[in-house]
Amino acid sequence: MRIGLLTGGGDCPGLNAAIRAVVKQGLGEYGHQIIGFRNGWKGVVDGDVVQLDRANIRNILPQGGTMLGTARFHPHSAGGMEQVMATLEAERIEALICIGGDGTLNAAQKVAEEGIKIVAIPKTIDNDVYGTDLSIGYHTAVNIATEAIDRIHTTAESHNRVMVVEVMGRHAGWIASAAGIAGGAEVVLTPEEPFDIEKIVKFLRHRHKAHANFSIIVVAEGAAPAKGSAMDFEVQLGQYGEIIAGAIGERVSKEIQERTGFDTRLTVLGHVQRGGTPTPTDRILGSRFGVAAVDAITQGQTNVMTALRNDEIVLVPLEEIAGKLKTVPDELLRVAKALA
Secondary structure: OEEEEEEOOOOOOOHHHHHHHHHHHHHHHHOOEEEEEOOHHHHHHHOOEEEEOHHHHOOOOOOOOOOOOOOOOOOOOOOOHHHHHHHHHHOOOOEEEEEEOHHHHHHHHHHHHOOOOEEEEEEOOOOOEOOOOOOEOHHHHHHHHHHHHHHHHHHHHHHOOEEEEEEOOOOOOHHHHHHHHHOOOOEEEOOOOOEOHHHHHHHHHHHHHHOOOOEEEEEEOOOOEOOOOOOOOOOOEOOOOOEOOOHHHHHHHHHHHHHHOOOEEEEEOHHHHHOOOOOHHHHHHHHHHHHHHHHHHHOOOOOEEEEEEOOEEEEEEHHHHOOOEOOOOHHHHHHHHHOO
16 A cells, blocks of 8 residues: 655654654555655645655654654645645555644545545644644653743742743643643743733732742743733734744733833743654654554544544544644643642
8 A cells, every 4th residue: 555644734843753653564564655745735735755664764763853844834725635636646645644733634634525545643732633632742842841941940030030931832721831830830821711911910919029039920822811901912923824922922021020020031932842852752652643543544444533542542533623622621720820
């Protein structure tokens, strides 16, 4: 069987582990041919392919990013669906494994509707893919963000400052919540719960007067003030609909300094969270997903996504997850508040 493989959307640690697993399981266990498409769906449209074998995947397990390259490209919105089908036919692709987040998986669902056999693998440091407990890349991102908060603590305390740390998370505050709890942040702001800047200022004044001379605030890039609150803010979007990094963090920092007089500084982690060596957890997760994806295709199970549920790998129909978002549960948000 000739199986196509692509990685789409933003890069993240653990993608190469999944690619390696697909190739090893496909070739070694079943004798399949694995055809990689460079730069995600754009590579399918352009016919940019590479045949993958053991030589291609040697020593990629600890490497961040993706050896296939990636791009934010959605064929169904760019008029490229016909070219996608033409490329798959020309390359004699019998099934396609798509590794990506919500945008890539939505495109996969559209391609599946055209009759192509699809198995998807969830990846995103935001951890907001519906239907799976974990997505590739999230664990590493939380580790990086937590280490950054740990380091920021020392300078915050040394200089009696309020330190605002902005992390990724446009629609869901998984990184902010987890890293905020693990790093001991005093305030965690997420997209799930619009905030009131006056309440934050009141809390900081009380804290600094009562028992501390510094504070750490973790802000997800998609956090926003509540409607009708004392802070007006309009989310700033880039060319591809992405949130402009640092916008909300800068505004929160400015509001705190002006309202309290406390020396306040901003650190925007940005793409640092997405780069570098994957943790063992992400390597293992990517490997498990890769093996499961090849097994599913070989067994005739298609138009599904591999998912981790209660530490077991299961298959979820694409139609059940398309267009849905996994947000942070109230319990985790309450823990972040309780530990302030």
